[in-house]
Amino acid sequence: MKLLVTNAKQVVRVTANGEKMLRGLEQTQSSLAILTERNGEGISILIDEDGKIAAIDYDSKIQNLIGNIKIKNVIDATGMCIIPGLVDGHTHPVWAGDRVHEFVMKMSGATYMEVHAAGGGIHFTVDKTRDASEEELFLLLSERLRKMMRNGTVLVEAKSGYGLDLETEIKMLKVIEKAKNCLPLSISSTFCGAHAVPKGKTASEATKDIIENQLPEVIRLRNSKAISVDSIDVFCEKGVFEIEESRAILNAGRKTGLRLNFHADELAPIGGAEMGASLGAEAMSHLEEISPAGIELMQKANSFAVLLPTTVIALRLKSPPVRSMINAGVAIALGTDFNPNAHCLSMPMVMYLACSVFGMSPTEALIGATINSAAALGYERTHGSLEIGKNGDFVIIDATRWENIIYQLGGERDVIKSVIIKGDVIYTKTEAEEVQL
Numbered sequence: 001m002k003l004l005v006t007n008a009k010q011v012v013r014v015t016a017n018g019e020k021m022l023r024g025l026e027q028t029q030s031s032l033a034i035l036t037e038r039n040g041e042g043i044s045i046l047i048d049e050d051g052k053i054a055a056i057d058y059d060s061k062i063q064n065l066i067g068n069i070k071i072k073n074v075i076d077a078t079g080m081c082i083i084p085g086l087v088d089g090h091t092h093p094v095w096a097g098d099r100v101h102e103f104v105m106k107m108s109g110a111t112y113m114e115v116h117a118a119g120g121g122i123h124f125t126v127d128k129t130r131d132a133s134e135e136e137l138f139l140l141l142s143e144r145l146r147k148m149m150r151n152g153t154v155l156v157e158a159k160s161g162y163g164l165d166l167e168t169e170i171k172m173l174k175v176i177e178k179a180k181n182c183l184p185l186s187i188s189s190t191f192c193g194a195h196a197v198p199k200g201k202t203a204s205e206a207t208k209d210i211i212e213n214q215l216p217e218v219i220r221l222r223n224s225k226a227i228s229v230d231s232i233d234v235f236c237e238k239g240v241f242e243i244e245e246s247r248a249i250l251n252a253g254r255k256t257g258l259r260l261n262f263h264a265d266e267l268a269p270i271g272g273a274e275m276g277a278s279l280g281a282e283a284m285s286h287l288e289e290i291s292p293a294g295i296e297l298m299q300k301a302n303s304f305a306v307l308l309p310t311t312v313i314a315l316r317l318k319s320p321p322v323r324s325m326i327n328a329g330v331a332i333a334l335g336t337d338f339n340p341n342a343h344c345l346s347m348p349m350v351m352y353l354a355c356s357v358f359g360m361s362p363t364e365a366l367i368g369a370t371i372n373s374a375a376a377l378g379y380e381r382t383h384g385s386l387e388i389g390k391n392g393d394f395v396i397i398d399a400t401r402w403e404n405i406i407y408q409l410g411g412e413r414d415v416i417k418s419v420i421i422k423g424d425v426i427y428t429k430t431e432a433e434e435v436q437l
Helices: 059-066 101-106 112-117 122-131 134-150 166-182 203-223 243-255 273-278 294-303 311-316 323-330 348-356 362-368 369-378
Strands: 003-008 010-014 033-035 045-046 053-058 073-076 082-084 086-088 154-157 186-194 229-235 257-264 283-286 306-307 332-334 394-397 416-421 423-429
Touching: 003 059, 003 082, 010 045, 010 362, 033 257, 045 059, 045 073, 045 416, 053 059, 086 348, 086 369, 122 166, 134 154, 134 166, 134 416, 134 423, 166 186, 166 203, 186 203, 186 243, 203 243, 203 257, 229 273, 229 423, 243 257, 257 273, 273 416, 283 311, 294 323, 306 369, 311 348, 323 332, 332 348, 332 362, 332 369, 362 369
Parallel strands: 003 073, 010 082, 086 154, 154 186, 186 229, 229 257, 257 283, 283 306, 306 332
Antiparallel strands: 003 045, 010 033, 045 053, 082 394, 394 416, 416 423
């Protein structure tokens, strides 16, 4: 066996009976699967040589199961809690050139259009990303992903989208593929060539280029095993790719076997959720301006709502109608929306904001950051809960209640003792990292 963790005070499994998602009343306190220390006896987790969970139970039962089996690594988690590894359901992590100067401008009162007129916005990032080499982008991406892992993320959705032309979009997808092969966390790739309308083109021209040029090359490379791509995304928004253009792009992606996981109803209520539901979209993000009809249709289509509180804060948007979605039975997932405009690499921070800004409970936030985000990406069989046969991916919390990972605002690096991926310790807090007063 690869790893044995013993003596845990609390193990939050999230689900324990193979549930693929939790929605509506299921995404509440009553359904969270937790094992808690009893009569002084803790809980153990056993990970096999393939990095899969072999057993979870009280210490004595696991010791009886092990017998004389050799264990390569043993971790004593006395007084600590364990949760599944966190899943970041929406990120834009491949880009060059930060936009901290824009943050300063916006905090001084500049409007979006004033920033744009000063040469900022998405096209600033597009220019920098086009100029960057594949190796430069890989080094930037690798450091960002390592920071995510230290904050407990074990699976991340990674979009292209700062190329807006064939050459750069492919370059970004190749960078993501290299990261998949070099880093221990799991990555779900999304082709997002329709992230914005390129300079000098109309939305109609951009749509034609994506469908006739970019997407076929993405699929050719996928079929040749040069890259692996799970989903297609489009920024379905007024003045960008509107409903019919978005529908055409998503339909083209669906015909190639890609999942539909796209931006909808963020800035204007144009019916993106209704359109996505009509196509059976697996997931839609943002949804600040979703309509009641859109909520109802998402529930009927079993579409996940991937909510992004960092963007609500960064762009000063109104919050999406989270409670209405939960009450209607829409499964809520969470993501950082990491990008140059919302520079957040921490899912614990996202969970805190989901509670404090969106009014979600800690349990709802944890479910949104684990099983539901995994399922929104199609990874629910391997990620998102602590169940036998799933990846041995989890976070050991140096506290007596798991909620401390949310409660201790900005204290992720203090409260996280270790991050485990497939039974390997990829991060552990050392004494050198402790603050000395």
